[in-house]
Amino acid sequence: MRVAVAGASGLIGSALIPELVAAGHQPVSMTRRPRSEGGEVIHWDPATGEIDPNAFENIDAVINLAGRGIADARWSDEQKRDILQSRVRGNRLIAESIARSNRGPKVFIAGSAIGFYGDTSNSAVTESAPSGDDFLSEVCRSLEDAASVASDAGCRVVAARTGIVLSRSGGALAQLLPFFRVGLGGRIGAGRQYWSWISLDDELKSLTHLLDADVSGPVNLVSPCAVTNSEFTRILGHVLRRPTLLPTPKIALWARLGRELTSALLYTSTRVEPAALLSTGFEFTHSDLESALRAILDRPPAQTESRK
Template sequence: MKPSRIVVAGASGLIGSALTRSLTADGHEVVRLVRHAPQGPDEVRWDPERGRVDTAGLTGCDAVVNLAGAGVGDRRWSDSYKALIRTSRVGGTTALAEALASLDRPPRVFVNGSAMGYYGETGDRAVDESAPAGEGFLPEVCVEWEAAAAPAREAGVRTVFTRTGLVVARGGGAWGRLFPLFKAGLGGRMGDGSQYWSFIALHDEVAAIRHLLDREDLSGPFNLTAPHPVTNREVTRAMGRVLRRPTLFSVPAPVLRTALGEMAGDVLGSARVRPARLLDSGFRFAFPEIDGAIRAAL
């Protein structure tokens, strides 16, 4: 990919910051969408909750990556926080897609974040991008989130959806909370440990997004999950092996439901998601197995 002007929403998040570093290191001009007054030419103001984007700052961009949204696991799901999860994704995507569609020269590609939560509870059943949406809050959000990109797609912008799994990284997400517990010898399985966790190393997440930016023939949904999903029990064993710590503790399902409320369904639920379209496109994972992904994060 020749040096390009790439706009990134959510550039301060776990994935966005890693993507920005990677793109900048390879000579691309990265422009960040920010909520405050821009402090330099590499920032463009937007207000996703109010549907406002400074379209002048998008002029001349070659690609746009939208990774913005309130963290699903940041706090207990009250009605107000569920509303924020939804509006921060759907409203922000709508605003950005409409802004891109209004440009005289829209970007060639729009990569819009999504999540493996699209599929909901899958149990032991492996699913790929051909599977329908599941039932529940997160699948509903993901369906609306992806549909909100329609204005950009209808304007002729190649549009890609990244249905990301659990990112293995020290700096945030589920693993950002797990590492300190396991390092202290306090880690263990959640519930009975039989639920599948579809993971992806942060390195592979960034590489996959760049792959999707580069390939002009790719559009639509792509599962950004490693090819070998593992159960929570297997994750627990792998963490113990890599960190050389005991994994004797476990958190019973009733305790998780009491502590986390509705969000416990995400922890106790099973999502066995495969990246069929990503593999078919020729992408190769650097860390396809859980042990390697954990080591890469460390």
């Protein structure tokens, strides 16, 4: 397939490009960045609605991983507006472009997140669970609604609700590692909140799998073994052979991330199961956290993860 990837310069997108090539597909990056020499690139800008009207002619599938980073900075009203609008406008622009194209994409995978469900406490939820009522739930609900416009044009639309992606090169694990490596890693709060994670390898494998799988609508991209923050802390400390005795002071997290982002990312309990993905026959490379962390931490980052 010729696969357009929006957000191809990001953590997941940059690693997805070589994965698609290895699977026999032809990826085409979509970016807001200025034109540069070499390689086939689709230029677009969700903020201005700019996209070549013929961008998707002869493209078989689109994967949208673009949007202002959720944890790039403390949340201000402006930051939150941009997080929401960059995703809604991006998906709407892609969906409308798909609907207008003559020989256009038959598959649209819209990057969403398990934040859709809000705080699920101890209850394990699948794709049929309702949306939560916090800011990230609203973001996910709105971006999925915007993407669904493409299904009216006969395109198979999948909302890939991703969990915490584990990679040495970026995201939550990369932020935690410096503290754990010097023995300052510790549980967050009471540590009872669930973290639903997926290794970067399985994230890439599942996105590639969804290009062909007979499924549409929401699909949770998480390992089958969500853990509590206490278990995550203990297992990461064990793999790194470092103590994890002291809880992480809330005040330090607030100072770094602000209260709202700290609460949304680190204290919210999201216990999610990959029911739809398993029903399509997907097989995880890393089902349990210890084997995933060992695989990620035992190899140099550049070997399988192309982001600097």
